Amino acid sequence: xxxxxxxxxxxxxxxxxxxxxxxxxxxxxxxxxxxxxxxxxxxxxxxxxxxxxxxxxxxxxxxxxxxxxxxxxxxxxxxxxxxxxxxxxxxxxxxxxxxxxxxxxxxxxxxxxxxxxxxxxxxxxxxxxxxxxxxxxxxxxxxxxxxxxxxxxxxxxxxxxxxxxxxxxxxxxxxxxxxxxxxxxxxxxxxxxxxxxxxxxxxxxxxxxxxxxxxxxxxxxxxxxxxxxxxxxxxxxxxxxxxxxxxxxxxxxxxxxxxxxxxxxxxxxxxxxxxxxxxxxxxxx
Amino acid sequence: xxxxxxxxxxxxxxxxxxxxxxxxxxxxxxxxxxxxxxxxxxxxxxxxxxxxxxxxxxxxxxxxxxxxxxxxxxxxxxxxxxxxxxxxxxxxxxxxxxxxxxxxxxxxxxxxxxxxxxxxxxxxxxxxxxxxxxxxxxxxxxxxxxxxxxxxxxxxxxxxxxxxxxxxxxxxxxxxxxxxxxxxxxxxxxxxxxxxxxxxxxxxxxxxxxxxxxxxxxxxxxxxxxxxxxxxxxxxxxxxxxxxxxxxxxxxxxxxxxxxxxxxxxxxxxx
Ligand SMILES: Nc1ncnc2c1ncn2[C@@H]1O[C@H](COP(=O)(O)OP(=O)(O)OP(=O)(O)O)[C@@H](O)[C@H]1O
Ligand SMILES: [Mg+2]
Numbered sequence: 001x002x003x004x005x006x007x008x009x010x011x012x013x014x015x016x017x018x019x020x021x022x023x024x025x026x027x028x029x030x031x032x033x034x035x036x037x038x039x040x041x042x043x044x045x046x047x048x049x050x051x052x053x054x055x056x057x058x059x060x061x062x063x064x065x066x067x068x069x070x071x072x073x074x075x076x077x078x079x080x081x082x083x084x085x086x087x088x089x090x091x092x093x094x095x096x097x098x099x100x101x102x103x104x105x106x107x108x109x110x111x112x113x114x115x116x117x118x119x120x121x122x123x124x125x126x127x128x129x130x131x132x133x134x135x136x137x138x139x140x141x142x143x144x145x146x147x148x149x150x151x152x153x154x155x156x157x158x159x160x161x162x163x164x165x166x167x168x169x170x171x172x173x174x175x176x177x178x179x180x181x182x183x184x185x186x187x188x189x190x191x192x193x194x195x196x197x198x199x200x201x202x203x204x205x206x207x208x209x210x211x212x213x214x215x216x217x218x219x220x221x222x223x224x225x226x227x228x229x230x231x232x233x234x235x236x237x238x239x240x241x242x243x244x245x246x247x248x249x250x251x252x253x254x255x256x257x258x259x260x261x262x263x264x265x266x267x268x269x270x271x272x273x274x275x276x277x278x279x280x281x282x283x284x285x
Numbered sequence: 286x287x288x289x290x291x292x293x294x295x296x297x298x299x300x301x302x303x304x305x306x307x308x309x310x311x312x313x314x315x316x317x318x319x320x321x322x323x324x325x326x327x328x329x330x331x332x333x334x335x336x337x338x339x340x341x342x343x344x345x346x347x348x349x350x351x352x353x354x355x356x357x358x359x360x361x362x363x364x365x366x367x368x369x370x371x372x373x374x375x376x377x378x379x380x381x382x383x384x385x386x387x388x389x390x391x392x393x394x395x396x397x398x399x400x401x402x403x404x405x406x407x408x409x410x411x412x413x414x415x416x417x418x419x420x421x422x423x424x425x426x427x428x429x430x431x432x433x434x435x436x437x438x439x440x441x442x443x444x445x446x447x448x449x450x451x452x453x454x455x456x457x458x459x460x461x462x463x464x465x466x467x468x469x470x471x472x473x474x475x476x477x478x479x480x481x482x483x484x485x486x487x488x489x490x491x492x493x494x495x496x497x498x499x500x501x502x503x504x505x506x507x508x509x510x511x512x513x514x515x516x517x518x519x520x521x522x523x524x525x526x527x528x529x530x531x532x533x534x535x536x537x538x539x540x541x542x543x544x545x546x547x548x549x550x551x552x553x554x555x556x
Contacts, residue, residue, distance in 0.1 A: 058454050084454045091447035096469040096546040105465060106455035139550040157455060 005072060006033035007193055008057065008161060013066035015052050026052040028218025029066075034195065036160075039187045041204035042197045043140050043251060045212030045259050049195045051087065053214075054165050057195065058084050071160070079112075083123075083154035085164040089147045093138040099125070100134040103153045124156035127190075128182060144175035148182070155186060162194045169199070180207055184233060201255065205229075205236075205248045206238060213251060216256040223254045339523065342516035347524055351505070359502040360528065362418060363490045366425025370482055374430045375475060378437025379467060386437065395435065403428030403489055407496045421493040421501075428489045432481035438476030441467055473547050475485045476540050483532050491525065502528075 013025040034040050036250045038103040044050050055061040058070055059078045068075040068081070069157055074281045083106075086092040093102050112120070128148040138146050147167055154162055164183070168176045184207060187194050198204050204211045213223040227247060229238060236245055318336055325335030334342075347356065381388050414420035416458030444467055452462050468475075501551050502521060509518035541548070 055450075060450055060454055070541045078454045078456050080456060082454070084451075086447055086451065088447050091445050094448060094466065094469070095550050096472075097465070105461065106457060108461055109458045137546055137549065139546075139553050153455075188473065 007038070007071060008034040008195075009038040009067070011067040011069075013053070013056060013065050013068065015049070015056060015061065016059040016064045021028060024220050026045060027056070027063075028215075028220050030219060030221055030268070031066075032212060032221055032224060034161075034193065037191050037193055039184075039194045039196065039207060039209045040208070040212060041208030042195065042212045042214060043199060043201060043204045043255065044219065045216055045255060046199055046218055047076075048258075049219040050199075050214065051165055053219075054084070054163050054195070054197055055112070057161075058082050058163055060084075081160040082155075083149045083157040083159035083162055085147070085162070085167045087165040087167070087169065088228040089143070089150045089170075090138075091097045091165070093146060093153075095139050098135050098137055099130060099141070099149050099152075101127060102138065102149055103156050105155060120156045121152075121285050127155060127186060128152045132145050132203070142175075147171065151179075151182065151186070155190070155192070160193060162192045164194065164196045166198055167196075168203070176203075180264050181235065183207060188231070199228075201248050201251045202239070205244060205251060206233065206235075211245055211247075211251055213254045213258060221259045223251075225250065225254075290506050298478055306333065326434070332515055334519055339515045339519050343520035343523060346505075346517050346520050355500055355502055355505050356524070358418075358500060359490055359494065362421050362501075363425065363486055363528075365489030365534070366422045366429060366490070367482065369422065370426045370429040370433055371479060373426070374433030374478065374482075375437050375468075378434050378475075379471075381434075382438040382441025382471070383467070388442070395431075399435065400432040403485075404492050407493055416498065421490070421498070424493040425486050425489045429482040429486040432485065433475065433478035436474040436478030436481075437471055443474075444470045469546075473544060476544060480536060480540075483536060484529070487525070487529055487532065 009029050010033070013027055013030045015025075017024040017026055019126060030053065042050060042053065052061065056063050057075070059068075059075045059082070062076075070079060094105070095167070097105065100121055102123055104117060107117045107120060110117075121134075122131065124133055128151050130145060130148050130152060133141060133145065141149070150167070151164075154164075168179050171179065178240060180203060181194065183194065186192060196204075196207055198207075208227050210225075211225045211227060212221055213225065214220070215222040225247070229241065322336050325333065325338075381391055387452075403424060407424055410420045410423050414423060448470065450468060452466050457466070490501075491503035491506070494501035495507045500506040502525060506518055506521035506525075509515075509521060
């Protein structure tokens with residue numbers, strides 16, 4: 001999109017879950033735009049509605065009000081231009097299919113020749129370094145490898161936007177660093193626009209070109225921060241840069257502020273709802 | 286990033302294990318038959334027979350025209366009944382399991398129908414369908430379908446929400462969603478239902494023939510009993526047992542194939 005039109009536009013997004021025990025306002029009012037080719041990180045405290053936001057972006061949830069626009073047209077359902085990597089890799093891969101079968105499944109309804117489909121699968125598996133595990137089943141792989149399969153499945157789908165929900169929350173530190181570099185590499189070499197949700201501040205600064213800090217619920221955008229680190233990053237030198245430290249401190253402060261409640265400038269000071277019964281519905285941790 | 290192995294037992298342990306299993310599988314029956322033989326030479330009860338007499342009766346009764354006249358039709362009806370139960374049970378189970386309102390309306394009704402002992406349907410089925418093959422198959426299905434139906438409903442209902450969301454987000458077609466998500470996800474439960482259905486179907490096959498038939502395994506056994514052909518009667522019971530064992534073995538082979546991923550996954554998570 002050379003005309004400078006945003007790829008993704010979110011305007012006054014609000015989402016209220018109506019459950020049996022009353023209403024839960026997961027997202028208060030979120031607006032932002034995203035340019036084509038961008039790698040945008042979204043950070044926010046636990047339970048602030050990050051997963052809800054992603055599901056609204058991906059067309060899996062209908063917003064209560066507000067607008068999500070993809071390439072100029074409103075998102076009303078799952079779009080072929082988006083691929084999602086879910087927080088729970090163990091529950092998003094199908095254990096009865098092989099690695100190859102999992103990556104290939106979403107391509108079956110695309111009008112591709114068998115050879116072309118096979119090429120896309122091979123290419124995606126190669127990109128995540130799992131070509132030799134193609135015939136294994138997901139449960140025969142480690143957690144990090146399973147998440148690579150989920151990433152390969154999303155990449156093979158050839159989306160315009162890759163949406164990732166805390167994909168590395170459940171893997172060990174070393175694997176996590178490898179996977180972060182994989183995401184950056186995919187973004188650099190393939191130019192896939194990426195929305196990456198995390199609750200890890202370092203991760204958001206290391207990965208992103210831009211970091212969106214969300215407040216506690218009712219969720220707003222607390223801060224929209226450009227990450228002016230060089231595009232060539234690596235785990236050791238980038239994380240040692242003074243600028244990196246400054247940026248992460250900045251994000252950290254904002255998160256702390258976010259945790260204390262809604263942005264002070266907002267007029268209607270809604271009480272911070274503890275929502276104990278709602279908490280147990282969150283996935284993951 | 287190492288692949289987790291499938292934790293098989295080491296070869297030496299495996300050898301010992303196999304030997305042990307064979308010993309138990311063969312040793313105990315041999316012992317039982319031996320005791321039975323000794324006991325039968327002393328017993329004077331004419332309604333109980335020894336293994337020798339039984340084997341002779343078995344050979345004379347079932348190896349010959351009776352096989353085609355009585356055994357094959359019975360087995361044929363049993364298999365038709367079983368396959369019909371699986372087809373109908375799984376199809377209805379998927380539909381009911383996928384639609385919550387339907388499930389809530391039908392659940393009490395299903396519980397009621399399941400609670401009716403199927404043999405009491407035989408007189409009804411006789412009135413409606415006459416003494417036909419169809420009637421016997423209907424009786425078999427009326428009993429064997431329930432474990433399959435209820436297990437399928439439960440399995441389909443319990444399909445993981447994240448797996449479903451994955452399917453929606455990648456716009457996986459309805460057809461693929463059925464064959465590559467919902468049915469495989471429910472397959473462990475479906476298999477449990479089919480296993481339960483096997484024994485129910487065998488029972489109903491025999492009972493339906495005892496009531497109303499002029500041929501078939503159940504009819505033969507009842508006929509021998511009425512005519513005091515005691516050894517022949519016992520041989521029929523032996524044949525029934527053998528059919529049951531063959532069914533269970535065939536089912537076991539199919540199940541291991543279909544649920545290979547499931548057993549593999551369980552083995553890994555246990556390790
Ligand atoms: N289906 C639902 N029904 C009702 N409430 C829900 C539902 N899903 C999420 N919520 C509530 O909405 C809020 C936001 O949840 P969400 O999962 O989006 O948060 P999150 O930022 O992704 O959390 P985490 O960091 O734990 O992943 C939480 O209070 C949660 O309990
Ligand atoms: Mg979440």
